[in-house]
Amino acid sequence: MAYGRQGPGIREKEHATVEGVDLPGQWNRMFEPRVITDYDPGTLDEITALPGGESLGWCYQCAKCVGVCPVDIVGDYGPRKIHRDTLRGASLLDSPNLWLCTTCANCFRVCPKEVDMIRIMPAAREAAINAGKEIPPELQKVFEAADRYGNPMGENPRKRADWIKQAGVPVPIMAQVKRPVDVLWYVGSYPSYHPRGMDAARALARILHALGVDFAILGTEEKEDGDSIRLAGEKGLFEKLAEANIKTFARYTFNRLVVSGPHEFNAFKNEYPKLGGEYRVQHYTQFLVEHLERLRALMTHPVDRVVTYHDPCYLSRHNGEYDAPRTLLRAIPGVTLVEMARSRENGYCCGGGGGGMWLDSFSRDHTTMRLSDKRVTEAAETGARTLSICCPYEVSRFEDAVKSTGSGGRLDVQDIAELIDGSIGMPDRG
Numbered sequence: 001m002a003y004g005r006q007g008p009g010i011r012e013k014e015h016a017t018v019e020g021v022d023l024p025g026q027w028n029r030m031f032e033p034r035v036i037t038d039y040d041p042g043t044l045d046e047i048t049a050l051p052g053g054e055s056l057g058w059c060y061q062c063a064k065c066v067g068v069c070p071v072d073i074v075g076d077y078g079p080r081k082i083h084r085d086t087l088r089g090a091s092l093l094d095s096p097n098l099w100l101c102t103t104c105a106n107c108f109r110v111c112p113k114e115v116d117m118i119r120i121m122p123a124a125r126e127a128a129i130n131a132g133k134e135i136p137p138e139l140q141k142v143f144e145a146a147d148r149y150g151n152p153m154g155e156n157p158r159k160r161a162d163w164i165k166q167a168g169v170p171v172p173i174m175a176q177v178k179r180p181v182d183v184l185w186y187v188g189s190y191p192s193y194h195p196r197g198m199d200a201a202r203a204l205a206r207i208l209h210a211l212g213v214d215f216a217i218l219g220t221e222e223k224e225d226g227d228s229i230r231l232a233g234e235k236g237l238f239e240k241l242a243e244a245n246i247k248t249f250a251r252y253t254f255n256r257l258v259v260s261g262p263h264e265f266n267a268f269k270n271e272y273p274k275l276g277g278e279y280r281v282q283h284y285t286q287f288l289v290e291h292l293e294r295l296r297a298l299m300t301h302p303v304d305r306v307v308t309y310h311d312p313c314y315l316s317r318h319n320g321e322y323d324a325p326r327t328l329l330r331a332i333p334g335v336t337l338v339e340m341a342r343s344r345e346n347g348y349c350c351g352g353g354g355g356g357m358w359l360d361s362f363s364r365d366h367t368t369m370r371l372s373d374k375r376v377t378e379a380a381e382t383g384a385r386t387l388s389i390c391c392p393y394e395v396s397r398f399e400d401a402v403k404s405t406g407s408g409g410r411l412d413v414q415d416i417a418e419l420i421d422g423s424i425g426m427p428d429r430g
């Protein structure tokens with residue numbers, strides 16, 4: 001029997017009759033080795049060629065990330081989809097998907113191939129910015145404000161320490177103290193300017209004062225830490241902010257840096273050392289846990305409520321701290337701590353990380369529900385009266401979500417510092 005050819009690369013048996021059975025040629029088609037030309041690997045290559053983007057190419061579509069990605073839970077997303085789309089010739093740099101990842105690290109936790117969205121996304125975003133691609137206007141506004149004013153809200157830098165006037169206790173400022181201190185407290189942008197962030201800052205100031213901690217803040221010398229700006233793709237601006245803060249820190253002598261928020265914690269612990277700024281850094285919950293026995297003695301007013309706790313991604317999954325906040329909550333008299341179904345290692349992201357803090361309206365156009373709304377619904381399902389937090393991004397996000405989901409009246413949002421302060425019950429609050 002002879003073989004005929006039907007098109008390049010295909011060998012097909014000619015029509016034959018074998019022992020009275022009629023065999024059409026297609027029945028026995030054979031294929032020769034061939035070059036696959038039905039997709040364009042260039043769009044995957046443009047990501048894997050970036051420093052930090054390599055691991056997108058390691059995905060083997062196992063789908064383990066699908067069930068844990070918070071954006072996928074309210075939409076159609078996740079590393080698997082991003083990998084598949086790029087294989088199909090869609091450029092990530094031109095896609096809205098580029099801005100939806102919150103860098104929460106839940107996919108990285110489960111991915112057998114260590115596809116690392118926490119490195120891929122900032123690298124791809126930086127490439128898009130450098131290529132002059134369209135970026136969400138609200139993000140552009142934040143970049144400009146942080147560059148010009150040293151905070152992402154565009155607030156007056158001279159007013160950065162105005163919150164201390166209503167703290168009810170003295171809050172020393174490094175430039176005036178003129179001596180070494182034990183704790184340099186980096187307050188952060190949202191606790192300095194956002195009304196509810198200021199409430200938490202004042203609460204923490206009162207707690208530090210009650211504990212007799214030797215501390216001071218930078219006041220108007222402090223600038224945005226820049227970590228979320230880095231993750232949103234503006235690495236150059238992050239470096240500019242970091243260099244300014246490192247220069248300011250170098251003017252003073254202190255034992256440790258205590259921070260209000262997980263993003264600052266991540267910045268000072270993991271990113272500033274790459275630029276020469278090495279510090280002993282603690283999140284405020286870690287610092288307070290070291291003073292637990294003294295705190296217990298001070299917390300004499302029962303708070304009497306059921307409380308649930310939201311793990312902030314950059315304190316928990318990114319930096320492994322799950323217990324300090326819970327230890328503090330359990331130590332507050334009258335507090336009963338209940339856990340949400342998604343907690344600790346599998347905690348659900350509030351949507352604020354990786355630049356998401358400033359992309360709510362953009363995200364709303366590409367998902368069925370804001371991540372903060374979803375999380376508040378999960379908190380309300382526990383029956384808790386209070387959703388406790390220890391990240392300055394979260395109070396505004398969750399208080400908005402309480403209103404938009406209709407959970408108001410049943411659930412309030414409190415920083416752990418506010419709960420502790422309430423239990424200490426200092427009379428002089430200014």
Ligand code: SF4
Pocket residue numbers: 058059060061062063064065066079080083107110111112113114115
């Ligand atoms: S878990 Fe990792 S390898 Fe599996 S589909 Fe997701 S990104 Fe790909």
Ligand code: SF4
Pocket residue numbers: 068069070071072078079100101102103104105106107108117118
């Ligand atoms: S880092 Fe978080 S938001 Fe981003 S793809 Fe992974 S699971 Fe989804």
